[in-house]
Amino acid sequence: MPNIQDKIVAITGASSGIGEAIARHLAALGAKVVLGARRTERLDALAAQISAEGGEAVYQALDVTDRDSVASFVSFAQRRFGRLDVLLNNAGLMPLSRLDQLKVDEWERMIDVNIKGVLYGIAAALPVFLKQDGGHFINLASVAGHNVRPNVSVYSGTKFAVRAISEGLRQEVGEKIRVTIVSPGAVESELAETISDDQLRNQMNEYRKMAIPAASIARAVAFAISEPAEVDVNEIIVRPTAQLP
């Protein structure tokens, strides 16, 4: 694929699921990947596997709810490789519940990770991209950022927010910086494990049996990066053929 070889790609939430699949796929296509997440033992193992397969991967501990941690992660990528071409704001949580369950701590965690984490990523990388006169934000939203269902209100709210912020960013940043929204449907990952209500988690795991492999999202991300610099793939929705909303 063109335009991927030697690109420096920083990925938040690279320790499992979609972030991990993106890291593996882009590294196999010749990108140099910078992995961030809290579970560094997983990042260590992933970086070692990528290196053993001839790719290049480095990692740093990252908590996207901590603005300094996100700034340090972006600086680490730049220091290590001299520039940053793509920031993938991928880290996310989905502790679904009905609003009347009043799981206010979980609402706050979703807002902190899914919205503020993305904003901190933008705050860290935008000055770098402006100085370089180029760069690419790829922000993970969701099909739940397109429609709302019961139990999904707060998660949907965070993903509508990611789409709104990404579209505003796209319109503001001018022609040298690309902004892509990737909205997955049900994709194999650990996402449903954050649901604290046992009945709802079981229900979701049942529903998610039609989930497609995380590699399908990695291929969509690679497509967006591979397009020529003046082509901005604005949004991609990828879901199982079996999924309705």
Ligand code: NJP
């Ligand atoms: O989920 P999972 P996905 N700081 O749980 C990280 C969206 N999406 O791959 O810190 C830093 O396997 C966590 O790392 P760790 C979804 O909303 C998915 O599915 O080590 N990182 C892990 O690497 C999300 O935006 C589906 O615990 C933090 C990663 O986030 C994105 O896809 C459907 C963190 C989560 O990996 C990837 O999620 C959809 C923090 N504070 C949208 N907190 C789907 N899979 O079906 C968490 O519509 N992470």
